[in-house]
Structures are given as C-alpha cells and as structure tokens.
Amino acid sequence: MTMYRCSDCGIGSPVDSATWCCPGCRGPWDLDFRASPVPLAELPGRVNSLWRYAEALPLTAPVTSLGEGRTPLVPLTATVSVKLDFLTPTLSFKDRGAVMLAELARRLPGEPRRVIADSSGNAGTAVAAYCARAGLDCTVFVPEATSAKKVEQIRAHGARLELVPGDREATAEAARAAAGGEGVFYASHVYNPYFLHGTKTYVYELWEDLGGRLPEAIVVPVGNGTLLLGGAQALTELHAHGLIGSRPSLIAVQAEAVSPLAAAFHAGADDLLERSPARPTLAEGIAIPDPPRARQILRAVREWGGTFLTVTEDEIRQAQRDLAGRGLFVESTGVACWAAAGGWTDRTAVVPLCGAGLKTGTAPA
Structure with a gap:
C-alpha cells in the first residue's frame, strides 16, 4: 500500500487513512x-493528457480526467519560450494537481x-x-477578497463557498479546522x-516537447511552491533514470511585496526568517507569507543550482501589458515569471503562463 511519509519526523500513514498532515509535527x-x-x-501513441506519463504517476486509469495537461510550448524570443498552462479545463495549471486529489478522494x-x-x-x-x-460533495474556503470571477467559477461547479475574512493564512486555518470532521477529505x-x-x-x-531535453533554466512562480516542488520531483526522476544529461537551473520568482522565501534564500537560511506582514500585491496567487513546505522549496532551488528573483508591482503590470501585446492575456500572478525572465538572452528558458486573464477580469492598463 502506498504510504504518506513525513520527511521531518519519519512518521508514516496509509494513504487510505485520509490523514491530511503528520500527527507528530503537523x-x-x-x-x-x-x-x-x-x-x-512510446508517448506519441498515448492519450493526449498528462496521464500519458503513467509510469511516473501514483494513480492510473482515471475516471475524473477532463483532458488536462499537454499545453502548448510557444517561443516568444530567441531564447525564452512560454508554456500556455492557462489552456486547461479551469484555465490554470492547478488542474494538474486537482485531478489527482479528486481521483484519490x-x-x-x-x-x-465530503471534500474540503x-x-x-x-x-x-x-x-x-x-x-x-x-x-x-465539495466545499471551498477562499479569502473574502478573492476575485469575483474566481468566486463565480467555483460556484458554477456546484461547490459550496466559504468566504473567510482576513488573509490567505486565515483561510487555510479555517479549512484545516473543518478538515477533522467525519468522512472529510482535505484536498x-x-x-x-x-x-x-x-x-x-x-x-x-517540457522534456517530451523538446525531444528528451530541457532548457537551461526552468522558471516558476512560487507561493506555496506546488509547481516548483512538482518540477523538482520530475527533474530528480528524469535524472535518476538517465533521461536527461544536463541539469537545468530551477529559478523561483516571487512578488517583491510578499517574498519570504527569496529573503530566506538570499540570507543563506534553511527555513523562513522572522515573519513580516504581507503587503498588497497584484500577484495574489503567490502572496503566501508562511508556506508550509518552505524548507523543501529552499532545498530544491539550491539542489538544482537555481536562485530566487523578485518582481515589483510595476514590473508585473508591464509584463502583463507586454504579453497582451503579443496576443496572450494572462492574469497578474501568471505574468510574474515573464516579468523576471522574459528579457533574458544569455540562456534558454521556459516560463509558465499559469492562469488566464479572464480569471481576474482585469485588463492590463
């Protein structure tokens, strides 16, 4: 049976127990x-979704798939390409992980x-x-300031919505409090x-589309680090199996206004420094002041020869305008990596465009 395992405590738990965190350290x-x-x-003859990588997935033969994954890779400059990960069923890269959680539940x-x-x-x-x-059955907790478009989309799928006063951390605390109920799966x-x-x-x-290679740099936005940590896992697997020769740099991007991981990385720390209040940012999706996997994120960036970059609010606005001028309307969180790396000329890189501009309904000014 597949087991959950805590990397800090070593405690394990069967997956079918539905425990959502380590009972030792939480x-x-x-x-x-x-x-x-x-x-x-063998890949060209397989299903045209992320499920084509069956050997690498802990679940197979899904019934919940909506055709997620296999998003286009488009060159925008001589050295930098963008992956259009907003071209998924719900218009964000989060579909890649959400399908796994729903299938597991x-x-x-x-x-x-009941899923929370x-x-x-x-x-x-x-x-x-x-x-x-x-x-x-699904209930979703979101901050009360969440984009009206996203709220509308959640409700359209039939989920109950809980609007939580306060910031993203207050929302997480409310969900965790509800996650201990009988018959609840905390997704x-x-x-x-x-x-x-x-x-x-x-x-x-990326590895498949580039013919078994990877770019010199993989640039990802980081709040809770779910795309970065998934990417690091794939890099580790590909390298261990001898399927890539070189080691690409894993570059993490945060909004300057909420950049606790960048501060810790550049201070040489293995964990977050003293917490400071989060400031407002256009990049709401990565405005996470206290990510639970902070140590894993910092370790992954160092292991893959990367660094942390931060972008200002003006740079985010300019990047959104620039992409829109190239035909791609991307939400403000999703343009952070283009703001950081779109102008690179010294190495090949891929930047994800993680969410559609229609998610927020705010056109670039």
Missing part, C-alpha cells in the same frame, strides 16, 4: 512512491467523502471542477503530495 506529507522510467518513444474506502479545499482562487476552482466530475494542494505528482507533469511535458 507538517505536510510526502509520498512513498518510486516512479519508473517514462519511455519517450473518489478511490478512498467508505462512503463518498482552501485556496486564493485557482486551486479551489480546479478542485471544485474535478469534484463535480467525480460526483463528490490540500499544499499538504497532500498527490498534488505535486500532478504538477510534475509540467516538466515531463
């Missing part, structure tokens, strides 16, 4: 799962469970959609490692 779970090599030559023993999720918007939307697909994109095994398919797709 930290997030990792997963005892060993991926097998993905055969590049559907397979757990007992009566159909918390989010700044996109993850909640994705979980709501995939729970609807799986026929699961946490932060605490549950199945989500990371979904997001890692982003890097497997």
